[in-house]
Amino acid sequence: MANGEKTIGDLKGHNFFVPSYQRGYRWTKDEVTALLDDVSEFSNEGDKMYCIQPLIVKRREDSSFEVVDGQQRLTTIYIFMKIAAQEIRSAVPPFELSYETRENSSSFLKNLSDDTYSDNSNIDFYHMGLAYKNMNTWLETQPDKSVAIQELNTKIRKSVFFIWYELPQDSDPIAMFTKVNLGKISLTNGELIKALLLNKDNFDTSSANKRQTEISLAWDRIEQGLREDSFWYFLNEKEQSGTRIDMLFDLLAKDYNNNAKNPISTNQNYFPFLVFSAALKNAKGSETDFVNSLWSDVEKLYAEFRDWYSDLNKYHIIGYLIATGTTITEIFSLTRGKRKSEVATALLAKAKIKYDDLAILALDTTAHKKRIRQLLLLFNLATLVCKSEKQYRFPFDIYKREKWDIEHIHATADETDDADDSFGNLALLDCHTNRSYKEAPFLDKRKIIIERESKGLFVPLCTKNVFLKVYSKNLDDMDIWNEKDKVDYVSAVTQTLNSFFNGGQDSERDN
Structure with a gap:
């Protein structure tokens, strides 16, 4: 499983297969123009990157990738590239799209141009052509259409990226599609980080399976502990939108990001995953050490929370502080690196x-x-x-x-x-x-x-x-x-x- 980040440029040579269980392309003017607005307003100075959500795929026997989630964004990017290619000769789409039950849609996309976009002979052609038209309308509103196309093309290829999530070969893509799309449930940071850390490429061949199993079992143990409501609500005011272990990674990501040479904007979607993905890239050659170090930090943080919970003096006063608006980060500043009596004094002073x-x-x-x-x-x-x-x-x-x-x-x-x-x-x-x-x-x-x-x-x-x-x-x-x-x-x-x-x-x- 190769998980991480892939820019649009990194998708060069990739062939994507849209299976029959996927609906056709249906992005409206609102979604198309919102994406163009976001990319246009995004500043890529200093190697900053723009994330457009996960692309969930499963590798097929012919080395193409079945698209489980992300088809709408992939298609939108492809349509823009067809517009850009008419302005910039080298700006052809870097990847290909094919369809299990809508073969003509693939041909329509490949031949999409000012002369063909208005073909409304089927519903897919209509929506793809409408997106093409809406993009051109948006470009016409820019001070200089040619410059806008060139700038967008550069940004999209070099600075816009998907969170690449490749399903294991034994997984059921339809089950994942149902979860993500029909249930309107996004992949959580925890799920993405787990796939990132347990990638077999992060470990020596001889120890990969053993270490993957150890972390996976420990992960389940922590998740089970966090599902204990009395423990969870002691630390939190409400339910976590994703998996509960996301809470630990949210806290650790802030620390890692503060110490990074090139910090990531904290308001990005999937912020914790992006922080650890970047840190793993920077650890090239030492991936095993990074994974072990990060997982050690997770275990220590969980053990610290369990200590708060088991000590009833800490439990009640820390629980009160959290219930009345004190952040866990603030509590860390009162508890870490101090003797037990000093911790009690500091917590009492904060609660006064x-x-x-x-x-x-x-x-x-x-x-x-x-x-x-x-x-x-x-x-x-x-x-x-x-x-x-x-x-x-x-x-x-x-x-x-x-x-x-x-x-x-x-x-x-x-x-x-x-x-x-x-x-x-x-x-x-x-x-x-x-x-x-x-x-x-x-x-x-x-x-x-x-x-x-x-x-x-x-x-x-x-x-x-x-x-x-x-x-x-x-x-x-x-x-x-x-x-x-x-x-x-x-x-x-x-x-x-x-x-x-x-x-x-x-x-x-x-x-």
Whole structure:
């Protein structure tokens, strides 16, 4: 499997075969002009390159390549080359296209010109001819059509490239076509990088199969670990659009790119793959060492995340930081190269949030609402860290996948009292439960909370404690949430956060 990058010029001498399961060429004016606009506006100074997505192929017995994905772009490039060849004698298309069930389409493309593009005798001719016409219309809008053709021709041949993805001989191209096209699922960075790294050409012949198998098994082990939702959502706010292992490569690619002689633009599609592909090219002659080094970095990064997850002190405070907007890169700066006690101090300092004004804090501004939500989350985590036996792990997966509200403990619409948006009257609860009991009295809310937990559904510990009046010093009236309860609650939050930030973890840190 030869995977990497191929410029249009690199496709010279290639013969592409479009199988019957592919639909015909159907790019409209919008797609054609968008591609021309992008290439025209792209600056290729300093050997910069422009990626036009993966070209997925499978080698056939006659050495041609079956096109699984990328036919539309290939055909568009071919059509432009037919226009350019009329201006520049040497600008003939570098590759050929043939079709399993539409043989006349191949002939139509080969003979495409100003005299033939308007042949609408079949649907393929119509769309190919329309693309030809739209390209000429676009070129006519340029200050100098001849110069525009020459500049585009040079850029397309030298600086525009496909991510070349060649399927193994034992793979099913129709299954891949279905995945990529019918399911509208793109190849992920992880899939591309795996093919790049496991290319047998990266290893000595004697050890290729063994090392490929080792990395492949380790890859599956890491993917399996990342599919554990409690672990994944501890580190992430939402699901990954590709495979979850993409997360590791996203982070490593930024580091590799920062240290590269010719960094790649971070806003490119498939940025991580392009970074590692370029690094592998630069490692020519030392491909095995590069693959082993990169894979070692992947293993170390995954092990670092697992260490955060297994250490419950780190788990809760890092989970809080990530849930409130701190990036993993920022956390690295607080944890790497430091002793355990220094790490704890740095993380606590980063998590510190103003809480000495809880008695006057209220839902009166967006900023206050954000801080209240953060404080309520932190109160739950600090309680687990400082006051429990630490047999319980806060479920960030449930917290992040469900929508959470700041709930009024005493209903704001209760006719017996004015609305109270102060901190002493607020707790954290999922939207579904919050909305289900609307403006119910305190006693009814408690019943709903207890019923929810009896069904095995998650209720934040501190929210449950509020409705059981755990924080209240006077339990004479268990049926209402009064002013004294609010004061006691605010005091409990303050004491817990004081303990958390001022030594409540010391005994655990020394273990």
